[in-house]
Amino acid sequence: MAQILAPSMQWQMRMPKYSNIASPMTTKMWSSLLMKQNKKGTNRSSAKFRVLALKSEDSTVNRLEDLLNLDITPYTDKIIAEYIWIGGTGIDMRSKSKPVEHPSELPKWNYDGSSTGQAPGEDSEVILYPQAIFKDPFRGGNNILVICDTYTPAGEPIPTNKRHRAAEIFSNSKVSAEVPWFGIEQEYTLLQQNVKWPLGWPVGAYPGPQGPYYCGAGADKSFGRDIADAHYKACLYAGINISGTNGEVMPGQWEYQVGPSVGIDAGDHIWCSRYLLERITEQAGVVLSLDPKPIEGDWNGAGCHTNYSTKSMREEGGYETIKKAILNLSLRHKEHISAYGEGNERRLTGKHETASIDSFSWGVANRGCSIRVGRETEKQGKGYLEDRRPASNMDPYVVTSLLAETTILWEPTLEAEALAAQKLALNV
Structure with missing residues (x-):
């Protein structure tokens, strides 16, 4: 970087207005990622980003794309939160999703730490603490990405949780x-x-x-x-x-x-x-x-x-x-x-x-x-x-x-x- 300028306002964990998450540009901005076909039905030039599925006579890819682009907001008040954490190597990233009512009410969650190299099989539960929220460019709409850090059930940070010490x-x-x-x-x-x-x-x-x-x-x-x-x-x-x-x-x-x-x-x-x-x-x-x-x-x-x-x-x-x-x-x-x-x-x-x-x-x-x-x-x-x-x-x-x-x-x-x-x- 040539120069460090004044930082912009960061996306906060607790958002005062739920409507701030929504974006009217979701479909236009992310057609290259979500592989939305044009109105004529021809393939876009960015075919390399197409979902990895075989295109069959019954248009498997088209039907999958329709589901990926499906707007669920008229049918549910819930949003999808993708919980993201750092895995056992300290550099790999893991994630899983769940529906939530509101980003300010994200619950703690857990995962199998024995499958990520972060806990023994006989006591494998690792707890996810939500820490930072970002908008989800893949699902669009009000959906969010949630950066988490990781703890034992007793509340102690596990060894790969470097965020805890940094926050201190x-x-x-x-x-x-x-x-x-x-x-x-x-x-x-x-x-x-x-x-x-x-x-x-x-x-x-x-x-x-x-x-x-x-x-x-x-x-x-x-x-x-x-x-x-x-x-x-x-x-x-x-x-x-x-x-x-x-x-x-x-x-x-x-x-x-x-x-x-x-x-x-x-x-x-x-x-x-x-x-x-x-x-x-x-x-x-x-x-x-x-x-x-x-x-x-x-x-x-x-x-x-x-x-x-x-x-x-x-x-x-x-x-x-x-x-x-x-x-x-x-x-x-x-x-x-x-x-x-x-x-x-x-x-x-x-x-x-x-x-x-x-x-x-x-x-x-x-x-x-x-x-x-x-x-x-x-x-x-x-x-x-x-x-x-x-x-x-x-x-x-x-x-x-x-x-x-x-x-x-x-x-x-x-x-x-x-x-x-x-x-x-x-x-x-």
Whole structure:
């Protein structure tokens, strides 16, 4: 992101007006996803998003589409709530749906944790706590997506529930007073379904070297634009604070940006955006990969650069606060790296616009550093920093709360601070 701007109003858990959920644009905006045929009955050009069902003489696909597009509002006061949670790997997403009367009255629910790797078979019940609501671009109407976190029946957060700890950090009075903003750049790779090879690549072979693909256009440079565009619209419809998208350096790789978002909202919005992307690639018959280095060799990896600022950084004299934050980050480099995503050592090699995983560095406009500060921030004497270390599969609850904890709550010893200041001075 070039700049962190003032955050927009976020979709709230408790909505004052139920009518805010409804949207008159549902059918028009989502015909590309729900595969609605035109009036003449001919197939749309975006046939790749067609429901995966065989078209038979009795129009099986047409009848299925009619049901998918069915407006149930005249027949029931209930809406469909899709409960979404993070599975046992810490990166997979699970969901199931139920009818509810009103989004402000969402009940807790449960699921079989032994089937997701989150509980033993003899005591498998895991409880879902609804935490954030988004509009559902797949079902449309008043239907909603519900981001949940996970607890034991006794009310204890299970190990994969990283949101609980993040919420504690962001509710700390010292942290909330600093109004932490986050702008997260989520990179991802699209893979061909059967061969697990990047979209647009010759099977078992390689495309031309990197260079023409970043923000490129053309059938030989851009692979998966329909998916990226469909995802962009889905996020806007859902109420996710998406702020941009672009083709990435490696062909078949894309990026979208979410933010600026305040505190815990950043994690909620990223996780919901990932869920939407999983559903869209499912419909397209393409595999979504968040592997930080999906293809070994002279190809860029996939990161999740996290832009971050506090109220003190954004005010006059904020550049000194930024430098103090960088000093703290240098002292906790190992703690951050260990929490910044699995397989990140394959990406952070010091090549392909990354810093080495083994050392901490920072610089102005330097994309080969751990922390980058923009030219405009240096010029204005205030602004934000970009942490370039997080991998594409990082947990946004962990990364955002750890940044806030290290830069706002954690205080190094005077001796460690002086030593770190010396090292950073030599770096720059």
